[in-house]
Each structure stands twice: as C-alpha cells, then as structure tokens.
Amino acid sequence: MELIVDGQRHEVDVEEDMPLLWVLRDELGIKGVKYGCGVAACGACTVHINGEAVRSCQTWVSDVDGPVTTIQGLGQPGALHAVQEAWVELQVAQCGYCQSGQVMQAAALLEQTPMPSDAEIDQAMSGNLCRCGTYPRIRAAVKLAAQKAQGA
Amino acid sequence: MGKVGKIARRSFLIGSAAVLGGVAFGVYRVKTPYGNPLEDGLSEGAATFNPWVVIDGDKITLIGPHGDKGQGVAHSQSLLIAEEMDLELGQFETSFGKPDKAYWNTAMAEEGVPFMATDTGMVAESMRGVMGGVMKLIGLQGTGGSTSMPDSFDKLRRAGAIARETLKAAAAEETGINTTALRTEAGHVILPDGRRLSYQSLAKAAAGIDPVTKVTLRRPDQWRLIGKPTQRLDIVAKSTGTQIYGIDVEIPGAVKAAVRTNPRQGGGLNGFDATQARRMRGVKDVVEVTGGIAVIADNTWRAIKAAEAVECDWGKAPYPSEQDGHWAAIEASFTEDKLDKIWRNEGDADAALRSGAEVEAEYRVPYVAHAPLEPLNATVLVEEDGVTVWTGHQFPRLLQQLVGAITGHDAEQVNFINHYMGGSFGHRLEFEHVKQAAEIASKMRGTPVKLTYSREEDFAHDFPRHPGMARARGAVRDGKVEALDLQVAMPSVITSQMGRAGLPVPGPDSQIAAGAWNNPYGLPHFRMRAYRVEELAPVSSWRSVGASAGGFFFDCALDELIHAAGADPMEERIRLMQHEVSRKVLEAVAEMSDWGSPLGAGKGRGVAFVESFGVPTAEVIEVSATDAGIRIDKVWVAAEVGTVIDPVNFENLVQGGVVFGLGHAINCEITYADGMAEQRNYDSFEGMRLYQCPEIEVRGLENGDAVRGIGEPPVPPAAPALANAIFAATGQRIRELPLYHHINFV
Numbered sequence: 001m002e003l004i005v006d007g008q009r010h011e012v013d014v015e016e017d018m019p020l021l022w023v024l025r026d027e028l029g030i031k032g033v034k035y036g037c038g039v040a041a042c043g044a045c046t047v048h049i050n051g052e053a054v055r056s057c058q059t060w061v062s063d064v065d066g067p068v069t070t071i072q073g074l075g076q077p078g079a080l081h082a083v084q085e086a087w088v089e090l091q092v093a094q095c096g097y098c099q100s101g102q103v104m105q106a107a108a109l110l111e112q113t114p115m116p117s118d119a120e121i122d123q124a125m126s127g128n129l130c131r132c133g134t135y136p137r138i139r140a141a142v143k144l145a146a147q148k149a150q151g152a
Numbered sequence: 153m154g155k156v157g158k159i160a161r162r163s164f165l166i167g168s169a170a171v172l173g174g175v176a177f178g179v180y181r182v183k184t185p186y187g188n189p190l191e192d193g194l195s196e197g198a199a200t201f202n203p204w205v206v207i208d209g210d211k212i213t214l215i216g217p218h219g220d221k222g223q224g225v226a227h228s229q230s231l232l233i234a235e236e237m238d239l240e241l242g243q244f245e246t247s248f249g250k251p252d253k254a255y256w257n258t259a260m261a262e263e264g265v266p267f268m269a270t271d272t273g274m275v276a277e278s279m280r281g282v283m284g285g286v287m288k289l290i291g292l293q294g295t296g297g298s299t300s301m302p303d304s305f306d307k308l309r310r311a312g313a314i315a316r317e318t319l320k321a322a323a324a325e326e327t328g329i330n331t332t333a334l335r336t337e338a339g340h341v342i343l344p345d346g347r348r349l350s351y352q353s354l355a356k357a358a359a360g361i362d363p364v365t366k367v368t369l370r371r372p373d374q375w376r377l378i379g380k381p382t383q384r385l386d387i388v389a390k391s392t393g394t395q396i397y398g399i400d401v402e403i404p405g406a407v408k409a410a411v412r413t414n415p416r417q418g419g420g421l422n423g424f425d426a427t428q429a430r431r432m433r434g435v436k437d438v439v440e441v442t443g444g445i446a447v448i449a450d451n452t453w454r455a456i457k458a459a460e461a462v463e464c465d466w467g468k469a470p471y472p473s474e475q476d477g478h479w480a481a482i483e484a485s486f487t488e489d490k491l492d493k494i495w496r497n498e499g500d501a502d503a504a505l506r507s508g509a510e511v512e513a514e515y516r517v518p519y520v521a522h523a524p525l526e527p528l529n530a531t532v533l534v535e536e537d538g539v540t541v542w543t544g545h546q547f548p549r550l551l552q553q554l555v556g557a558i559t560g561h562d563a564e565q566v567n568f569i570n571h572y573m574g575g576s577f578g579h580r581l582e583f584e585h586v587k588q589a590a591e592i593a594s595k596m597r598g599t600p601v602k603l604t605y606s607r608e609e610d611f612a613h614d615f616p617r618h619p620g621m622a623r624a625r626g627a628v629r630d631g632k633v634e635a636l637d638l639q640v641a642m643p644s645v646i647t648s649q650m651g652r653a654g655l656p657v658p659g660p661d662s663q664i665a666a667g668a669w670n671n672p673y674g675l676p677h678f679r680m681r682a683y684r685v686e687e688l689a690p691v692s693s694w695r696s697v698g699a700s701a702g703g704f705f706f707d708c709a710l711d712e713l714i715h716a717a718g719a720d721p722m723e724e725r726i727r728l729m730q731h732e733v734s735r736k737v738l739e740a741v742a743e744m745s746d747w748g749s750p751l752g753a754g755k756g757r758g759v760a761f762v763e764s765f766g767v768p769t770a771e772v773i774e775v776s777a778t779d780a781g782i783r784i785d786k787v788w789v790a791a792e793v794g795t796v797i798d799p800v801n802f803e804n805l806v807q808g809g810v811v812f813g814l815g816h817a818i819n820c821e822i823t824y825a826d827g828m829a830e831q832r833n834y835d836s837f838e839g840m841r842l843y844q845c846p847e848i849e850v851r852g853l854e855n856g857d858a859v860r861g862i863g864e865p866p867v868p869p870a871a872p873a874l875a876n877a878i879f880a881a882t883g884q885r886i887r888e889l890p891l892y893h894h895i896n897f898v
C-alpha cells in the first residue's frame with residue numbers, strides 16, 4: 001500500500017485493517033501521533049486526511065484516500081503553524097500527551113471556520129479529551145490562533 | 153541494627169508508627185550528605201558541584217530528580233537552580249538524572265506525619281524532622297504528594313548558589329582577582345573590567361577546587377525567574393508532537409509486547425489457549441507472566457490484537473465480585489473493632505448530640521480510575537551484567553529494586569532512564585507494568601522488549617482510588633454550627649499500595665481521614681473517627697488521595713449544618729475558621745466571586761474549603777439549573793502556597809485540578825461486576841469535556857511561610873463546592889458521587 005504522509009511517499013506492507021495510527025507510529029516511526037483510547041473517544045490520534053480531521057485509530061489504512069498530515073507535518077519547532085504558535089504563547093500543555101490531537105483538531109476547525117464562535121469551538125473540540133484539564137487554555141488558544149491567522 | 157533498619161524501611165509512609173526506627177541511626181548519618189552520583193563517569197575537564205549541576209564541555213546540565221507528569225516540574229526545578237546560578241533559560245539542558253539516594257524526598261516524609269499541616273507546633277516539627285531522617289536513610293526518591301516544590305525549594309536554590317560561588321572561586325584563582333570583586337550574570341563570571349568568563353571555560357578549574365558551600369541565597373526581591381512568567385522548557389516540544397514519552401521510546405531491535413492479565417485483579421490464570429493468537433501475523437511468541445499472558449510481536453497493534461485473541465481461564469477475584477458486596481463491606485465497618493483512629497475529639501460530641509441532631513446524613517464516594525492519557529508502558533532490556541528500563545515513573549529507586557528482584561540483578565545494576573509522562577494522577581506510582589516488561593525481557597535476554605498496555609488493559613488494571621462512606625450527625629444552635637460527629641470508613645490505600653511495593657506499613661492510615669480531620673475550623677464539638685474497611689479491590693493513590701473523598705464528606709456535612717443553622721455558607725465558615733492564613737483564603741475567594749451579590753433565578757453558589765498537602769484551598773462554584781440540567785458557569789479558586797514559583801504553570805495546574813475534580817465528580821466511577829471493572833475506556837469514564845468546562849479564575853496567596861506544591865490541592869474542594877452549589881440552586885442535596893446518578897448536566 002502506498003501512503004503520502006507529511007508530503008513523503010511511503011510503501012507499507014500491512015493488513016488492510018491495521019489502523020492508520022499504528023501504521024504511522026509503529027511502521028513509519030511518526031511518534032507525534034498519539035495512542036490514547038483506540039475507540040475514537042479521546043482524539044489523541046487526530047490527523048488530517050485531505051485536510052479533514054480524522055481519528056487515525058478508527059481509520060483502516062486501506063481506507064486512507066488522500067494525503068495524510070500529522071502534527072509533525074503541520075509545523076516544526078523552528079517553523080510553527082499559527083495554531084502551534086498560539087499553543088506556545090499561551091502555554092497550553094501540561095503533560096502534553098493530548099496536545100498533538102488538540103492542535104490538529106483546532107487547525108482543521110480554523111481551516112473550515114476561520115473565526116469560530118464559542119459554540120463552534122465547543123462543538124469541534126469536545127471530542128478531544130484532556131485528562132490534565134487544559135480546556136480553559138485550549139479555548140483561549142483557538143481564539144488566539146484565529147486572530148493570528150486573520151491578521152496574517 | 154537489622155531489625156531497626158527493617159522497621160524504618162517499612163514504616164516510612166504512614167502516620168504514627170512511622171518514627172519507630174528513624175532516630176536509632178543517629179543524627180550523624182542522617183545529617184551527612186550522600187555522595188554525588190554525577191561524579192561517576194565524569195569526563196576530563198568536566199565539573200560537578202553537587203548532585204544537581206554538571207558542566208561538561210559546552211553543555212550545562214541541571215538535574216531535576218522529580219519526574220514530570222505534566223505538572224511542569226522539569227521546568228520549575230531548573231528555575232530554582234538557574235535563579236541562583238545566574239543562568240538564563242536556554243543556556244542549559246535539563247535531565248531527570250539517574251536514580252540516587254542523593255535525591256531523597258524530604259518533603260514526602262512530612263505528609264506521612266499525622267499532624268495537621270497548619271500545626272507548626274514543636275511536636276509536629278520534631279516528628280517531621282525524624283521522618284525526614286527516615287526518608288533519607290531509605291534514600292527514597294519519589295515524586296508525589298505535591299512535594300516536589302517543598303522538597304526542592306531550598307535544596308535546588310542552594311545547589312545553584314554553590315555552583316555559582318564555586319565558579320567565582322575558580323575565576324578568582326585563574327585571574328588572581330578577589331571573589332568579592334566578581335559577579336555573575338547569564339552564565340558568565342564578570343570581572344571588574346567587564347571581561348566575561350563563561351562557566352564552561354571555568355569548568356576545568358572549578359573541578360579542581362572544593363565546592364564553596366557557604367553561600368547566601370537571594371532575597372525574593374532579587375529574583376529574576378522565580379515568581380515571574382517564563383516559557384516552560386517543554387512547551388514547544390509539547391505543541392509540535394516532538395516530546396518523547398515512554399510510549400515513544402524506540403530501541404533498535406526491540407520487540408513489541410502486549411499483556412492480558414486477570415481483570416479480576418490479583419486472581420490467577422488457570423489456563424489459556426493461544427493457538428489462534430500464535431497464528432496471527434507478526435506474532436513471535438506467547439508467554440506466561442504473573443497472573444496472565446504476554447504476546448510478543450513486531451508491531452504494537454498486532455501484539456494487542458493477538459493478546460485479545462488468547463483464550464484465558466481466569467481465577468476468582470480475591471474481593472467481592474459484585475459492587476454491592478463492596479458497599480456492604482464498607483457499610484458494615486462502622487464498628488469499634490474497625491476503628492483505625494480517632495483523629496479529632498474536641499468538646500463533647502456525644503453530649504452535644506444527646507438531645508438530637510439537626511443533620512443526619514450519609515455520603516459515598518466510588519472507586520475512580522487514574523486513566524492518564526498515555527497508557528502504561530515500559531521498555532526493558534535485560535543483559536548479563538545489567539538491566540535498562542525506559543519509562544516514566546515516580547519512584548525510580550523502588551523501581552530499580554523491584555526490577556532487579558525479577559531479573560536477578562542488584563538494584564544498582566538496573567539503569568533507569570526516566571521520561572516525561574503523559575499524565576499520571578498516581579498511576580505511575582505503580583509497578584505492575586514495569587514488572588511485567590521485566591518478566592518478559594528476562595525470558596529473552598539481549599532483546600529489548602517494549603510493553604504497551606491497551607487502554608482497556610490499562611483501565612482493567614488501574615488500581616483505583618479507594619471508595620468510602622461517611623456518616624455525619626450534627627447540631628446547630630442559635631444560628632450557628634454547634635457540633636459535628638463524623639465517621640469515615642474506607643479501605644486503606646497505603647496498605648494496598650505499599651503492600652504491592654513490598655513495603656507493608658503498620659499503624660493507622662492518615663489517608664482514611666485526610667480532608668475530613670485536618671480542617672482548621674473550631675467547632676465547639678467536633679469528633680472525627682476513621683474506620684478501616686477490610687481490603688477490597690486493590691487501590692492506589694489518586695490525585696489528592698484521601699482528601700478527594702474526605703473533603704467531600706466533611707465539607708458537604710458542614711454545608712448542611714450551616715444551612716440548618718440558617719447561616720450564610722461563607723460567613724459561617726469564616727467565623728469558624730481558626731487558622732489565620734486559611735481564613736485569608738476564604739476571604740479571598742469570597743471577594744473574587746463577589747459572594748453575597750444577588751444571583752438570578754435558578755442560579756446558585758457553593759463554597760468549599762479543604763486543606764490538603766499543606767495547602768488551604770477554597771473554591772466557589774456558580775451554577776445554573778436549566779431545563780436540560782445543571783450548567784457550571786464559573787469557578788473561583790484561592791490557594792495558599794507560600795510562594796508561587798511559576799505563575800503561568802500555577803494557573804494552568806489549578807485550572808486542571810478543578811477540571812479533574814469536577815469531571816470525576818460529575819460522571820466517573822469504577823464499578824465491579826464478576827470481579828472486573830466495568831468501565832474499560834473513556835466512553836464509559838468520560839471526565840470533563842471542553843464544552844462543560846467553566847471559566848476558572850485563580851489566585852495564589854503567599855501569606856504562609858512554607859513553600860507548597862499545587863498539583864493536588866485544587867482537586868478536593870471541587871466536588872463539595874459543586875454539590876453545595878447544586879443545593880443552593882435547586883434545593884437538592886446530593887450526597888453521593890458521581891453526581892449524574894441524581895441530576896443531569898448540560
């Protein structure tokens with residue numbers, strides 16, 4: 001099977017039903033994508049396929065029908081995406097384990113809804129669990145990222 | 153000596169019996185510092201001044217021995233050293249170091265002492281001193297009990313100051329200029345003529361002289377970093393997916409493993425059939441581990457899937473198989489023979505209640521899981537002459553001992569590389585997963601084994617927070633609270649947890665009473681009795697431990713009494729408060745929340761105050777009762793910590809603690825059926841989601857003189873403040889968690 005991840009082409013030889021999550025983590029070594037629940041209940045594994053946020057733990061690798069972007073392709077420490085900039089500026093993370101998924105979810109939201117309302121933020125972000133409880137900062141960071149993108 | 157040693161070792165974490173052996177070792181050994189572990193393997197020209205600072209080549213490394221579970225302690229530990237050493241953020245690297253006795257946690261010992269943290273009287277102080285000595289003799293390095301900052305505050309600042317003064321002495325030797333004419337700034341010693349000598353360039357000379365240990369610490373008004381907003385060192389990595397956690401460790405040649413052990417915790421494995429699992433793609437082997445099986449494969453998902461395909465015949469649970477049986481055992485424990493300790497007995501509660509009680513109530517809190525988002529994992533490599541363990545853990549030195557016992561090595565031969573943790577909440581105080589990885593790796597020496605728990609396995613084996621019940625009888629008089637007789641029954645978390653670590657502890661368990669006894673109120677009549685329930689399902693310390701239950705019991709009962717007296721919940725708490733610093737916490741939260749200002753219809757405010765880990769914390773919660781259910785509108789928190797070390801992180805941690813407390817109070821519980829936890833993933837153990845999260849306003853107070861940690865104290869007041877607010881808004885008194893059994897939330 002062929003996959004395009006963060007702009008790179010990969011050939012993988014795995015079962016059709018292997019979740020994309022595990023192909024990314026264990027076959028391609030992309031560790032920024034996190035395993036939290038495996039049942040679409042936490043959002044830690046969120047990536048973009050064709051620009052849409054999807055839970056990679058619930059996506060069979062054989063169902064991937066477009067290029068995949070992971071947190072590591074969205075931006076890097078030296079070249080942050082607007083959402084990551086906001087996340088750094090407001091210091092959202094505690095343990096940080098959920099934040100790859102939070103950032104990917106927020107980036108997809110802002111792609112579709114550049115200036116989301118509170119209700120739209122609630123709607124889009126509530127599938128992403130943060131056990132450390134960084135929600136107040138996540139909310140503020142989504143808004144800050146929206147402003148940043150708008151200003152840019 | 154052997155016997156005394158054993159007692160000291162065994163009793164270190166509990167209350168009254170804990171001091172048995174400590175003094176027998178004598179003050180001398182207790183006061184002598186341990187050696188510096190950084191001296192081993194130091195390269196030519198490198199310098200280390202104490203166990204916390206090393207300069208090697210171009211690199212300055214600051215060691216922060218407390219593990220980082222998300223509480224930001226890697227950052228705050230290095231702030232303390234850098235403050236005194238005159239380093240800027242970015243001029244050094246950080247490391248958790250290797251396990252060593254030198255990193256013993258003095259502050260952890262204090263929490264084991266059964267004195268109220270607000271009691272700084274002579275007896276309490278000397279007991280704490282003895283406990284600190286015991287901890288040191290054990291060489292216990294641990295992260296927990298919100299002790300990282302209390303433990304580190306003086307120690308690490310001193311370590312930085314020693315490094316600074318030693319570097320100045322080295323510069324004085326090199327240049328012939330007197331140290332009094334030298335100063336330091338941003339990683340350099342500055343000569344009177346303005347020339348700057350980098351610390352790195354002075355390392356070799358500094359290594360040749362004795363560290364200067366007579367140092368003066370800076371005054372708070374001189375601080376550049378402490379108390380100022382700084383950018384957390386891990387924040388970029390954690391915003392870009394580049395932070396490496398234990399679960400991300402990839403050692404070349406490693407195999408992936410998954411386990412399934414008896415979900416009836418502690419029950420055995422009668423037999424298993426792995427025929428189908430063995431045929432699955434990528435599966436290399438299926439082996440037995442204590443209480444279950446492990447699958448070894450070439451990919452984590454394949455290992456987990458194959459483990460699920462193994463047919464296992466599980467033995468019986470060593471505790472009641474149905475949840476009702478657990479409650480029955482707790483209900484039956486309010487008896488004289490189960491009395492663990494009478495923790496408070498002021499006035500005469502019996503006499504005050506003889507003519508009847510205005511409040512008679514029973515409260516319950518369930519088992520709750522830790523469920524940090526990073527599932528448990530450990531990578532272990534066993535070789536002839538040593539073992540290496542990669543994971544995130546809170547008890548490095550115990551880990552070494554337990555792993556060594558499995559692999560047949562001395563603890564010193566176990567090399568433990570600590571990692572950032574994707575949360576813990578107490579989960580990573582446990583060892584089962586590490587022991588299992590060690591068992592598997594022992595069977596395949598030379599091959600690194602990476603064990604990852606599936607979320608379901610993690611839930612099934614999450615030793616949850618102990619459940620409990622309380623019975624309260626109380627009286628009011630002339631519009632005031634007069635008497636409270638509070639009884640709490642719970643299994644002992646310390647017995648369960650320390651038992652698993654091979655450290656059985658005698659004596660009463662302060663965590664049965666925590667949060668319920670150590671309140672600095674002065675009721676005319678107050679009795680608090682703790683009853684020890686037989687061991688039920690194995691339990692473990694859960695963020696804020698006993699106070700998460702005891703705070704709910706005490707504060708809800710107090711609230712009922714205040715309402716029965718017809719008094720104002722805030723004013724009456726302030727009137728009853730005997731501890732000056734705690735009163736200021738209540739006053740602060742009253743002011744922040746504009747307590748007493750009129751609320752619209754269907755709204756209510758609740759307040760709760762709980763002291764845990766030495767931090768008096770008060771929360772006010774405002775809720776609205778809507779047609780669809782309760783909405784939490786806003787939370788105000790005031791907490792007294794002596795010194796706020798990192799204000800950004802402080803606010804984040806407090807908000808997170810409130811979210812943690814509220815989320816579990818609303819909808820989380822672990823219940824047992826057929827001996828197994830019924831909740832196995834976040835779909836049935838949700839916690840709080842973003843849409844439910846209220847605005848949370850935080851204030852850190854600095855009126856006390858001791859520095860305290862803030863990881864846990866915001867949790868206990870959240871549940872009672874919410875229950876009290878729901879009562880204020882609806883008139884419905886809910887005395888049992890999780891609340892959603894009784895009321896809906898939007």
Ligand code: FES
Pocket residue numbers: 034035036037038039040041042043044045046055056057058
């Ligand atoms: S791991 Fe995919 S949603 Fe939790």
Ligand code: FES
Pocket residue numbers: 093094095096097098099129130131132133134222525574575
């Ligand atoms: S920051 Fe820890 S789970 Fe979100």
